Amino acid sequence: MTPVRQQYLRIKNQFPNTIVMFRLGDFYETFDDDAKTVASVCNIVLTGRDMGTGPRVPLAGVPYHAVESYLAKLIQAGHKVAIVEQTGDVVNGLMPRQVAQNVTPKGFDLPMQGKASFSPSRATTPSEWYLRLVRDLVMTRSRFQE
Secondary structure (H helix, E strand, O other): OOHHHHHHHHHHHHOOOOEEEEEEOOEEEEEHHHHHHHHHHHOOOOEEEOOOOOOOEEEEEEEHHHHHHHHHHHHHOOOOEEEEEEOOOOEOOEOOEEEEEEEEOOEEEOOEOEOOEEOOOOOOOHHHHHHHHHHHHHHHHHHHHO
């Protein structure tokens, strides 16, 4: 099993009922059952990746710059999503990563910046609520990445 796979599984074990979007370079990758769910809900290709010994692992990924639109689809479908970011320089051949955001249909929090929780402004329809959630995520993510 590759070190990246081990790192992913450690994080996934902390969020068993949550889709883990794992940053690998310019993409957020999902694996295993998460990948199958993301591929189905977001209408993207399900592929596979060699992660060491054993069969190829199911994989579905989205470009980092477009993640908000995919998040909106997942949240609208009722899924919880953990966004895992690369958090530093390579150490012993592995990029450190940790959960930067937990997003649910009720709002989101930013574990890397404390436990602040956010909920979209009052909305009158479910569609408006999701649009406001995505807007708040975009604004928060841009502040986080500065």
